[in-house]
Amino acid sequence: SQQGEEDPQALSIQEGENATMNCSYKTSINNLQWYRQNSGRGLVHLILIRSNEREKHSGRLRVTLDTSKKSSSLLITASRAADTASYFCAYNTGANSKLTFGKGITLSVRP
């Protein structure tokens, strides 16, 4: 399967702590994206990092990409209870617009 793999599958932290989620993939990619899904609702796009970028920031989010290791990490700093959700990485291989999604990580932030 070409599906991405995230780890850990589930993460539980205290409010205020940082949360780090990892994603690995198996093919060459054009870009990698992270999405959040609250309680089985629609996906919210968080951040996109291109294959020629190594790090990107957006507010409390920091994404890194290591194409040599075929891996990416999403760091959420100073977590809040509202960050409780499922997080998915998804990547585009460049052949077309299709995205391949990872299995997802469930993040719980305890107040």
Next chain:
Amino acid sequence: SAVISQKPSRDICQRGTSLTIQCQVDSQVTMMFWYRQQPGQSLTLIATANQGSEATYESGFVIDKFPISRPNLTFSTLTVSNMSPEDSSIYLCSVGEGRDTQYFGPGTRLTVL
């Protein structure tokens, strides 16, 4: 970013029946996609909805089971035909331009009894 709506937001259906899900975008977009998310699982691409031509289906999905229409650049429908309980999932449409960000609708939660 595009604003996407889906109808219905949820439905409970009897096995053997069909349900058509609508996806409406507030602007013209080139690419529209349909995904399925089975309970507790990740998203799997069903097909790319092509305007003016037949949809492009991914491996494991066929037109007879998931017919798709895309009459213009802002609207698409996905029909789940002859449903069984295994079709119980969230169905999501998304839109994108080029190889960049895809934006997702709120999803349709389908339960088949």
